[in-house]
Amino acid sequence: MNEQDQPSETAVEIEINGAEESVETPVEEVLQELTVESVQAELELALARIDEQQADVLRAQADVQNIRRRSEQDVAKAHKFGxxxxxxxxxxxxxxxxxxxxxxxxxxxxxxxxxxxxxxxxxxxxxxxxxxNVDQLDPHGEPFDPELHEAMTAVPNPDLEPNTVMEVFQKGYTLNGRLVRPAMVVVSK
Structure with a gap:
């Protein structure tokens, strides 16, 4: 590399100084724009927003507590007066x-x-x-269903197919399709 290809020290210093000036200029402008009053005003605005948001959070928490309390009261009333x-x-x-x-x-x-x-x-x-929604089970003449009927005894009967309900001792009941009490029955053998 010859002397002409190498940049001179003064050129390097100028480039560095130029870069420093371009960096310092925006910072200086920002610093000049920032005054104590403007920073304090922005801080007060931010604090006001924080206070407002905290109040919103407290209101939301109070609403949740009120909803929870009302729903608990509704459930208690439903149990009591259902x-x-x-x-x-x-x-x-x-x-x-x-x-x-x-x-x-x-x-x-x-x-x-x-x-x-x-x-x-x-x-x-x-x-x-x-x-x-309470339904009565009277299974006389129906096929025996162990899910709905309780066999008290089995009696031979040539006139009926095996496992047919011949007699109902006590009727059964369902509530919304769920068995409350099975029907007590006599079935054929």
Missing amino acids: QEKLMTEVVSLLDNLSRAIDAAGVEGASLEVLLEGVEMSQKMLLSGLKKF
């Missing part, structure tokens, strides 16, 4: 049974009148239970 409609049906049934008992106590009352009153009460109760 059976109210069912009880209305049961109370009506009790009224009818009381009338049937009163009618049976009247002199000259027939057994047929008493039986009719009890049958009406039974129909009323079944109708009321149906409103609450």
Whole structure:
């Protein structure tokens, strides 16, 4: 490399000085624009935003607590008063049974009148239970289903296919399709 190819020291210094000037110029401008008052104003604005956001967070937390409290109260009320409609049906049934008992106590009352009153009460109760998705299982003549029926005994019967319900000792019930009590039955062998 000859002397002409190498940059002179003064040229290098000028380039370095020029670069320093270009870097220092924007910083100096920014520093000149920043005054104590402007920085303090920006700080106050940022602090105000923080205060506002903290208040929003506190309000949101309070809303969540209120919603949680209200939902807990609603659940408690549902547990406490959830059976109210069912009880209305049961109370009506009790009224009818009381009338049937009163009618049976009247002199000259027939057994047929008493039986009719009890049958009406039974129909009323079944109708009321149906409103609450309670279904009665009366599987007489149906194939035995161990999921819904409880076999009390098996009796040979040549007229029926094996495992057919011949007699129902006690009817079963389901609530919303879920077994509450199985039907107690006699099945054929």
